[in-house]
Amino acid sequence: xxxxxxxxxxxxxxxxxxxxxxxxxxxxxxxxxxxxxxxxxxxxxxxxxxxxxxxxxxxxxxxxxxxxxxxxxxxxxxxxxxxxxxxxxxxxxxxxxxxxxxxxxxxxxxxxxxx
Amino acid sequence: xxxxxxxxxxxxxxxxxxxxxxxxxxxxxxxxxxxxxxxxxxxxxxxxxxxxxxxxxxxxxxxxxxxxxxxxxxxxxxxxxxxxxxxxxxxxxxxxxxxxxxxxxxxxxxx
Numbered sequence: 001x002x003x004x005x006x007x008x009x010x011x012x013x014x015x016x017x018x019x020x021x022x023x024x025x026x027x028x029x030x031x032x033x034x035x036x037x038x039x040x041x042x043x044x045x046x047x048x049x050x051x052x053x054x055x056x057x058x059x060x061x062x063x064x065x066x067x068x069x070x071x072x073x074x075x076x077x078x079x080x081x082x083x084x085x086x087x088x089x090x091x092x093x094x095x096x097x098x099x100x101x102x103x104x105x106x107x108x109x110x111x112x113x114x115x
Numbered sequence: 116x117x118x119x120x121x122x123x124x125x126x127x128x129x130x131x132x133x134x135x136x137x138x139x140x141x142x143x144x145x146x147x148x149x150x151x152x153x154x155x156x157x158x159x160x161x162x163x164x165x166x167x168x169x170x171x172x173x174x175x176x177x178x179x180x181x182x183x184x185x186x187x188x189x190x191x192x193x194x195x196x197x198x199x200x201x202x203x204x205x206x207x208x209x210x211x212x213x214x215x216x217x218x219x220x221x222x223x224x225x226x
Contacts, residue, residue, distance in 0.1 A: 045213050
């Protein structure tokens, strides 16, 4: 397995445009997470899926953000009407559910720049 | 609210010395604490996990301690090398293995 894959690696968009990012997790992992990281900060949790069900969303995830994981495989994160404050690195991670002590595998991230 | 503090100032040490990074947290009682390494422009990479009932965990040149009374974890890299230069993130594991990260500490190992 090649690990968690994210596409694109970089995205520059004009304010007000919509963008969509894709994450392909490790195939046997049933949990998938989205995090956002701004410069000088640690990643912040946005949302997570167990299989195809979206089980939790952070208050950071405004109405302009939507995430899906059809069929419990890959996931997409869409941002509508982008704002300059959305500029960040968007990280996807996957893991196996269990009793805790679960290692998360991160992708390389998608760096979004809103101009 | 939950707060995780890592030294925001970069840590500069000489090759061969032991690097010690600190992670303090408040308003939280995690069952698990994890450490990740992050290189510029890349996603975090898992290094070590320690459970609340473990005092210390080792992996090769890495050692992590976890003091639930002090609400502190220490991360040590012995015999440090320039290749160890990176940002190191502390993360508390919550429900559904959701991670809450600190801001990270940048380590620079010089020759």
